[in-house]
Amino acid sequence: MRNIKTDPELSFLEERVLHYADAFGRTLPEMRFFILDQQEFSSLLMKSVYPVSPVNIWEGKEMVNTRHRIETGQESSLYYEVVQTGRPSYAYLNETNNAMTQASVMAHVVGHCEFSELNVMGDSNNDRTEWVIYLTQKINMSRNQMGHKNYQTFWNACESVKTLVAPNSQYNLENSVDTETTMAQADAAEKEEKSLLSSLPFSSTLDNMLKENKKAKDRLLKKEQMRQAKSETLSRRGYKLRAPCQDILGFLREYAPTSRGEKYILEYMYAVNCTQDFVARTQIMNEGWAMYWEKKIMTELFKEKACKGIVEYSKVAAGVMYPRPYFQRNPYHLGYYMWEHVEELFRDGKISLDYVEETDLEKKNNWKKEPKVEPIDCMTHIVKSCTDYEFLRRFLTTELVDKFHLNRIDKRMAEQLGLKADDIIREDRRYVWIDPRPIKEEMLGFFVHMYRPRIYIVDVDYMDGGLLLFHRDDSRPLRKDWIKPTLKNINLIWKGAVCLLTKDTLYTYSAGTFNELRAAAPRFDVVVERMQNGEKPFRAK
Numbered sequence: 001m002r003n004i005k006t007d008p009e010l011s012f013l014e015e016r017v018l019h020y021a022d023a024f025g026r027t028l029p030e031m032r033f034f035i036l037d038q039q040e041f042s043s044l045l046m047k048s049v050y051p052v053s054p055v056n057i058w059e060g061k062e063m064v065n066t067r068h069r070i071e072t073g074q075e076s077s078l079y080y081e082v083v084q085t086g087r088p089s090y091a092y093l094n095e096t097n098n099a100m101t102q103a104s105v106m107a108h109v110v111g112h113c114e115f116s117e118l119n120v121m122g123d124s125n126n127d128r129t130e131w132v133i134y135l136t137q138k139i140n141m142s143r144n145q146m147g148h149k150n151y152q153t154f155w156n157a158c159e160s161v162k163t164l165v166a167p168n169s170q171y172n173l174e175n176s177v178d179t180e181t182t183m184a185q186a187d188a189a190e191k192e193e194k195s196l197l198s199s200l201p202f203s204s205t206l207d208n209m210l211k212e213n214k215k216a217k218d219r220l221l222k223k224e225q226m227r228q229a230k231s232e233t234l235s236r237r238g239y240k241l242r243a244p245c246q247d248i249l250g251f252l253r254e255y256a257p258t259s260r261g262e263k264y265i266l267e268y269m270y271a272v273n274c275t276q277d278f279v280a281r282t283q284i285m286n287e288g289w290a291m292y293w294e295k296k297i298m299t300e301l302f303k304e305k306a307c308k309g310i311v312e313y314s315k316v317a318a319g320v321m322y323p324r325p326y327f328q329r330n331p332y333h334l335g336y337y338m339w340e341h342v343e344e345l346f347r348d349g350k351i352s353l354d355y356v357e358e359t360d361l362e363k364k365n366n367w368k369k370e371p372k373v374e375p376i377d378c379m380t381h382i383v384k385s386c387t388d389y390e391f392l393r394r395f396l397t398t399e400l401v402d403k404f405h406l407n408r409i410d411k412r413m414a415e416q417l418g419l420k421a422d423d424i425i426r427e428d429r430r431y432v433w434i435d436p437r438p439i440k441e442e443m444l445g446f447f448v449h450m451y452r453p454r455i456y457i458v459d460v461d462y463m464d465g466g467l468l469l470f471h472r473d474d475s476r477p478l479r480k481d482w483i484k485p486t487l488k489n490i491n492l493i494w495k496g497a498v499c500l501l502t503k504d505t506l507y508t509y510s511a512g513t514f515n516e517l518r519a520a521a522p523r524f525d526v527v528v529e530r531m532q533n534g535e536k537p538f539r540a541k
Contacts, residue, residue, distance in 0.1 A: 045082070046059045
């Protein structure tokens with residue numbers, strides 16, 4: 001690995017890319033570019049795009065296989081873009097690429113870094129890479145203290161739980177767990193109600209005369225009892241669940257009874273995996289934004305002849321943005337053309353009340369009015385305020401579904417999917433097209449659970465200090481071969497009983513014993529209501 005400043009040609013291209021990014025008014029953190037060889041690139045990908053990682057058997061095995069594939073020509077190790085956003089951001093260039101490709105990667109990185117910096121989900125933070133490097137050093141120092149077997153066992157357990165991370169969920173740690181800090185904030189808000197409680201009349205005669213006072217008194221007395229129950233739990237544990245917690249890995253990181261070495265491993269796992277939720281919820285906007293600015297910057301570089309190869313670049317870009325059907329959506333293709341469409345809407349003044357209220361169809365079809373605000377400023381505002389769900393809900397139309405070929409399927413794939421003649425609206429020698437109207441709703445449905453099971457912690461004192469997990473029923477049953485090993489690994493981290501409640505079964509793992517019991521799980525909304533009322537969400541009969 002070497003700094004880009006060691007290569008005069010690439011250093012010059014970096015300067016020109018950043019010059020045009022500044023000229024276009026982009027908001028960027030500090031970006032640091034490094035050049036890697038093939039093996040270093042492969043190693044970087046094994047390390048979740050960080051320059052270092054703790055020693056672990058899985059990364060080592062995968063790296064041996066990848067190295068063999070590269071050496072035997074089975075894998076080219078040609079990667080166009082690898083970036084770790086943050087402040088500063090780190091971007092890595094493959095030394096096997098030519099100068100034109102390196103320039104396009106740097107221009108693409110500009111879009112990613114700005115998107116992470118501005119987006120409403122707030123993916124960019126200070127010293128992310130440096131924090132991972134620090135944790136790696138701490139973990140490697142702790143390995144000897146933990147012992148190799150204990151270290152490997154605990155690492156493997158954390159590996160199996162790393163997908164249960166949801167920092168941006170409605171039911172994240174902040175919204176689900178009461179601590180001494182959050183209780184102190186709540187106490188300040190309740191002082192006024194407590195003073196009202198003490199001033200209410202307690203005479204039975206007056207109670208009968210003043211019905212409203214009695215209702216208020218009962219309500220406030222109940223809240224006071226709940227507050228005292230919370231305080232008792234906080235004094236015993238330091239936290240209390242007030243709602244289901246979907247960020248299971250984050251909860252274990254904060255509250256599992258771990259040694260110092262185990263704590264570092266959990267911190268590391270969370271640091272390198274917590275961004276997967278951001279990627280899933282913003283990939284279309286993010287990749288489209290990066291392609292949008294890559295094209296603009298590369299156009300300027302070709303104009304000033306800073307680099308050559310415009311025909312080759314056009315071929316590569318066309319390949320990267322090749323359309324795929326909606327269930328295999330290509331975020332580069334869909335994101336880029338969605339942003340172009342949005343820019344056109346703002347440029348023609350079509351996102352306005354006048355346009356919406358216009359009843360003359362001919363005027364509407366030929367609408368073109370000078371915008372009051374620059375389109376790029378409006379687009380930047382969308383970056384700051386939307387995720388993919390809202391972006392598609394607002395701007396993807398049935399006409400665009402057809403225009404972008406989201407409803408186009410290769411005939412061989414159509415046969416594998418079992419499409420019938422009634423499902424097809426037109427076809428040619430190679431493709432068939434299906435009805436575009438339901439596709440938008442299908443795509444929006446992805447963001448409900450992203451095809452993953454939704455699992456929550458709903459009780460931290462089940463079976464005398466055990467965790468109770470709840471699988472939210474969405475007609476997607478859990479894999480049977482997943483349940484036992486996952487509960488076993490969470491049990492190892494939590495050091496107590498772990499149970500999982502599904503639609504009709506309660507799975508338990510405690511003291512090395514796994515059991516299945518028939519149980520009728522309540523609905524998720526019932527669980528939420530019970531927890532808000534300070535009740536147990538589930539009691540086995």
